[in-house]
Amino acid sequence: xxxxxxxxxxxxxxxxxxxxxxxxxxxxxxWVQGMLGKSAVQGQVDKAGDQTERLVREAKEHLTGSNDNxxxxxxxxxxxxxxxxxxxxxxxxxxxxxxxxxx
Numbered sequence: 841x842x843x844x845x846x847x848x849x850x851x852x853x854x855x856x857x858x859x860x861x862x863x864x865x866x867x868x869x870x871w872v873q874g875m876l877g878k879s880a881v882q883g884q885v886d887k888a889g890d891q892t893e894r895l896v897r898e899a900k901e902h903l904t905g906s907n908d909n910x911x912x913x914x915x916x917x918x919x920x921x922x923x924x925x926x927x928x929x930x931x932x933x934x935x936x937x938x939x940x941x942x943x
Contacts, residue, residue, distance in 0.1 A: 875881050 876885070
């Protein structure tokens with residue numbers, strides 16, 4: 841009898857918990873939809889999207905060494921990269937090692 845009672849209590853808790861969870865999920869979903877419908881929030885979402893697009897474009901330009909707006913650009917990448925692509929401050933090519941133990 842003890843096992844049956846434990847299983848029955850667990851099952852009841854699971855059912856009530858699932859229903860409460862679904863109700864809370866619906867509350868949160870409705871709140872988010874309401875917030876996204878507000879013009880002030882939508883303006884911030886749009887600004888964040890624009891900034892993300894700009895950062896992705898800059899990262900792409902940095903990684904490929906090209907500029908979509910000007911294919912003949914002398915763009916040198918982000919600060920610190922300078923004209924020596926693939927070299928660190930000592931002039932050593934990245935990926936190579938002067939230390940033979942890190943060959």
